[in-house]
Structure formats: C-alpha cells, structure tokens
Amino acid sequence: MAEYRGDCFLVPGPVRMNQNCLDAMATPVITARGKEFREVMAELNSGLRYAFNLTPSKPEKHTQSWSGEDDFKVMAVSGSGTAAMEMIIANRFRPNDLVLVPTNGKFGERVAEMCKRFCNVKHIKYDWGRAFDLYELEQQLERKCYEALLICHNETSSGITQDAPAIAEMCNRYQTSFILDGITSIGGLPVDLTTWNVEAAAMGAQKCTAGPSGIAAIAFNSRFHDRCKAIKEQGDINALFYLDFISAYSKGNDDQTPWTPAINLAMGWSAALNTLKEEGLAKRWERCQNLSNGVQNLFSDLGFELLADLSQRSPTVTAILYPEGIDDSWRTDLKEKFDTQVIGAQDHLKGKMFRIGSMGETTAAEMIEGCKRMIECFKHHGHKLPDVDVASYF
Ligand SMILES: Cc1ncc(COP(=O)(O)O)c(C=O)c1O
The missing domain is CATH 3.90.1150.10 (Aspartate Aminotransferase, domain 1)
Structure with missing residues (x-):
C-alpha cells in the first residue's frame, strides 16, 4: 500500500469531496426551470435511489427518475440533513399524534426535540452509546397508541448503530410506522428500506456519500405520501411553508422543485453519487x-x-x-x-x-x-x- x-x-x-464533485460544482449558472436543470435533477435522483439501496431509475429527465419498481420515491431537499428530517416529521404528523422516540445520543435526542415541535412524543432516553432495550420498546408498541417509531439509525454522537432489523420487525408486527434518521447510515452501512418497511428516511450529502454540505434527501413510500396528503387536505398540517412535502411532491414527476433548488450542490452531489456507483x-x-x-x-x-x-x-x-x-x-x-x-x-x-x-x-x-x-x-x-x-x- x-x-x-x-x-x-x-x-x-x-x-472530503473528490475532485469530480468539486469540479461539477464549479459550473456556470443555469436556470432552475430549464431542461438543463431537469437533467441535473434526474441524474441526482438516480444516484439517490442507488445510495438509498432502492431499485434503479434512469438518470434522464421526464422518466420519473425519482421512482423505481419498488414503492419508494426519493426527493432532494435544499438544506442540511436536519431540514430533511424536519420535512419528514412536520408533514407526517398531526399536532395530536403521539410518536415513540428511543435515543442513545445527541442526534436521536434532536429527533425527539424536533418531534416535540410538531406532535406529542414519548421519549425513551438511554445513556449515550447503550443499546436500546428492545423488550421495553416492544412493551410500548404493544400499547398500540403510537403513530410511528422514529430512530436515529446511526448515532454519530456516540458511535452506535441501532438494531434496525429487529426494531423494524416489531414496528411491522404492531403496525406502527417506522422512520429513520439515516444521515450517517445511508450509503455507509446496510440499509434496507423495503425489507424493513421503513416509511421515510433522511440522508445528508456531506456524510457517507461524500457530497457537499447544504443538500439532503428523503426516501418515502406511498403510505407516507398518502398520510401527508390526507393531513394537508384535512387542514391538520403543522405550520410550515418552505418544507411543504406536498408542494415538493407535486413537482417530482417534472424533475422540478417548488423553490429555487441548490443547483450547484445538486451537480456536486450527483458527481459524488457517481463515484459511489463506480465503487x-x-x-x-x-x-x-x-x-x-x-x-x-x-x-x-x-x-x-x-x-x-x-x-x-x-x-x-x-x-x-x-x-x-x-x-x-x-x-x-x-x-x-x-x-x-x-x-x-x-x-x-x-x-x-x-x-x-x-x-x-x-x-x-x-x-x-x-x-x-x-x-x-x-x-x-x-x-x-x-x-x-x-x-x-x-
Ligand atoms: C445522525 C445525524 N443526524 C442528524 C445530523 C444533523 O445533520 P445536519 O448537520 O446535516 O443538519 C447529523 C450531523 O452530524 C447526524 O450525524
């Protein structure tokens, strides 16, 4: 060596970002609404599907690059990983919903804090770095009062990866939605959204996929979409505007975003995701x-x-x-x-x-x-x- x-x-x-990623960002300006950006978006979507370990899509505009043969779609979010998590949580829960959030570090605690802004939370706090007590979680799920269980899958503050397959199995048994902060797991360790039946997960570009900071993404299944849509239509949606999932969703088939996207960051991330595909x-x-x-x-x-x-x-x-x-x-x-x-x-x-x-x-x-x-x-x-x-x- x-x-x-x-x-x-x-x-x-x-x-660290590689030279291809840096070069891709040093590209002269293009409009956000023309065919060039649609091409950028399609390539990014296809790369994101790969990183999220989903079925492939073509990196070509107007081919529904955000979806594949599974039940999941991907969506880039302007902002860091926290914005992606906030988009999931703020849109998915009604103020009266109750969610379960076990934590063993700073970022799980942040998920619980974020949930507190948008719904009710049962926060089970374990010491940093200690594995969750799955028996305790099962006892909670047995109560069937939780709309969802959310975890920080890979807890960057304490260096622990949660036993997602076991937690997913319990969530499925008790018909409770399972949501992941996958910000330092997706692209870096085995994540199987389909088998685990995860409803939505967030990742950040600057972590396992070596992209630029300030852009993130979510993957979500049709149930997530349907729940967010129903909540919005029924007028129960939490106060938000920029991170309105349904507004963003309505632009997805057209490889577009509701607001000006992070154009050059998207270019850089695509290049980094191509490196991931090559590896x-x-x-x-x-x-x-x-x-x-x-x-x-x-x-x-x-x-x-x-x-x-x-x-x-x-x-x-x-x-x-x-x-x-x-x-x-x-x-x-x-x-x-x-x-x-x-x-x-x-x-x-x-x-x-x-x-x-x-x-x-x-x-x-x-x-x-x-x-x-x-x-x-x-x-x-x-x-x-x-x-x-x-x-x-x-
Ligand atoms: C697991 C995890 N979740 C959330 C975050 C916050 O992400 P961001 O800083 O991209 O908003 C981080 C950042 O280190 C993280 O490691």
Missing part, C-alpha cells in the same frame, strides 16, 4: 466496516475505552474516550502539529472523548497514517502506549 502523505481528514462528516454500494459498506473494525480493534488493544456497546459499534464512526490526563488540547495539537483532524464530543461528553469517521471515500492508507499520527500525538502528550503495527489492523 502506498504511503499516505497528505493531511488526514477523519471527521464523521462533512467528509459499488456493497463495496463501500465493506470498506467502511473494515476501516471501523481496524480503528476499534487498534484502540481497544491500546487500552482505550470505546463508548458504544460492543455488539452495536458503528461502521461509520467510532467514539473513543480519552485516557486519564488527556483532554481536547490533544485534538488541537493533532490538527496543528500532526495535520490530522478528528472531531470532539458533544454535550456532557465534551472534552472527554473524540470521534473518528470512517465514511465517504476515506482510504485505508489515510486511516492508517491518521491512526499513527494519533498515537504519536498521545505520546507527545505524555500518554505511554505500546508499539503496535498499525497497518496490520486494516
């Missing part, structure tokens, strides 16, 4: 898994404590607790003296932990070099570590 010499950017999103979705999932396995085994062997429960550690982000005597000044030095970036922790874990992203187009060579520099930086901060063959972990 060739030695890696550049800066190491190992953050769990935004991730292959299953190959990307495998690469992310291999990178995270390497990181997790390496730091465990070095004596570090990982935050997430062993059985559900994420393939796209690893949360590692600082050893005694180390704080976030380590991260500053890592960036300034070792040309390597990872991210810190949020909320109550700030200064106590760091997180390594293994998503997007990160190579094993970059990860190996980055881990070597992290180890050097720990030594530089007076933390004694045994000598290890870092490359052998990847």
Whole structure:
C-alpha cells in the first residue's frame, strides 16, 4: 500500500469531496426551470435511489427518475440533513399524534426535540452509546397508541448503530410506522428500506456519500405520501411553508422543485453519487466496516475505552474516550502539529472523548497514517502506549 502523505481528514462528516464533485460544482449558472436543470435533477435522483439501496431509475429527465419498481420515491431537499428530517416529521404528523422516540445520543435526542415541535412524543432516553432495550420498546408498541417509531439509525454522537432489523420487525408486527434518521447510515452501512418497511428516511450529502454540505434527501413510500396528503387536505398540517412535502411532491414527476433548488450542490452531489456507483454500494459498506473494525480493534488493544456497546459499534464512526490526563488540547495539537483532524464530543461528553469517521471515500492508507499520527500525538502528550503495527489492523 502506498504511503499516505497528505493531511488526514477523519471527521464523521462533512467528509472530503473528490475532485469530480468539486469540479461539477464549479459550473456556470443555469436556470432552475430549464431542461438543463431537469437533467441535473434526474441524474441526482438516480444516484439517490442507488445510495438509498432502492431499485434503479434512469438518470434522464421526464422518466420519473425519482421512482423505481419498488414503492419508494426519493426527493432532494435544499438544506442540511436536519431540514430533511424536519420535512419528514412536520408533514407526517398531526399536532395530536403521539410518536415513540428511543435515543442513545445527541442526534436521536434532536429527533425527539424536533418531534416535540410538531406532535406529542414519548421519549425513551438511554445513556449515550447503550443499546436500546428492545423488550421495553416492544412493551410500548404493544400499547398500540403510537403513530410511528422514529430512530436515529446511526448515532454519530456516540458511535452506535441501532438494531434496525429487529426494531423494524416489531414496528411491522404492531403496525406502527417506522422512520429513520439515516444521515450517517445511508450509503455507509446496510440499509434496507423495503425489507424493513421503513416509511421515510433522511440522508445528508456531506456524510457517507461524500457530497457537499447544504443538500439532503428523503426516501418515502406511498403510505407516507398518502398520510401527508390526507393531513394537508384535512387542514391538520403543522405550520410550515418552505418544507411543504406536498408542494415538493407535486413537482417530482417534472424533475422540478417548488423553490429555487441548490443547483450547484445538486451537480456536486450527483458527481459524488457517481463515484459511489463506480465503487459499488456493497463495496463501500465493506470498506467502511473494515476501516471501523481496524480503528476499534487498534484502540481497544491500546487500552482505550470505546463508548458504544460492543455488539452495536458503528461502521461509520467510532467514539473513543480519552485516557486519564488527556483532554481536547490533544485534538488541537493533532490538527496543528500532526495535520490530522478528528472531531470532539458533544454535550456532557465534551472534552472527554473524540470521534473518528470512517465514511465517504476515506482510504485505508489515510486511516492508517491518521491512526499513527494519533498515537504519536498521545505520546507527545505524555500518554505511554505500546508499539503496535498499525497497518496490520486494516
Ligand atoms: C445522525 C445525524 N443526524 C442528524 C445530523 C444533523 O445533520 P445536519 O448537520 O446535516 O443538519 C447529523 C450531523 O452530524 C447526524 O450525524
């Protein structure tokens, strides 16, 4: 393997964009309403269907590129992943609906917070990084009072991936809609919206698909559409305008959007999604898994404590607790003296932990070099570590 010499950017999103993605964005302006943008949209839709692991569509305008042979459609959303989640939640629930939101980290808690703006929420809060108690969730679903169960599928703040197949099975058994924040799972680890019968899911461009920040997407099935339509027609829709799903839906067949789209971001994301197609979705999932396995085994062997429960550690982000005597000044030095970036922790874990992203187009060579520099930086901060063959972990 060739030695890696550049800066190491190992953050769990935004991730590094490749040159094709950057070049695609450096395109002179086109109108939002002409045939050129319809072509951009169709290509993006087709790429999104691939990333969402749905049946294919043609990247050609006026061919219903947002739909395929399954029951799902995709829709690009101008804004970051949060906008996509807000579009799902605000349109899908009536103010009187009750939803169930189990969480074990910051982004799940944000889903619960967002739901509180638009409906009633039963928020079951587990400690960050602890797996959900599926028995407790089943007891809740048995009550049959929930319109939906929402999860943050891959909890970026604590490095845990939820057991989506098991939760989906329960939701289907109790006829409860299942909704995913897939912002750091879709494109980075196996997601099967069809088998799980997920009603809607959100992803952000800047994470596993290595696109630009500020554009996101949702995938949704016909039930989601029908529910949103009925709620709007019955005048029960929450107060929203920009993120009105039904307005956006009415433009979908025409490869159009209700408001000015994020034109150049759409071009960049399409290029990044083409790179994903070239690599292959299953190959990307495998690469992310291999990178995270390497990181997790390496730091465990070095004596570090990982935050997430062993059985559900994420393939796209690893949360590692600082050893005694180390704080976030380590991260500053890592960036300034070792040309390597990872991210810190949020909320109550700030200064106590760091997180390594293994998503997007990160190579094993970059990860190996980055881990070597992290180890050097720990030594530089007076933390004694045994000598290890870092490359052998990847
Ligand atoms: C799992 C998850 N959900 C939601 C978000 C928020 O997404 P955005 O910052 O794109 O709005 C993030 C961002 O890191 C995330 O990792």
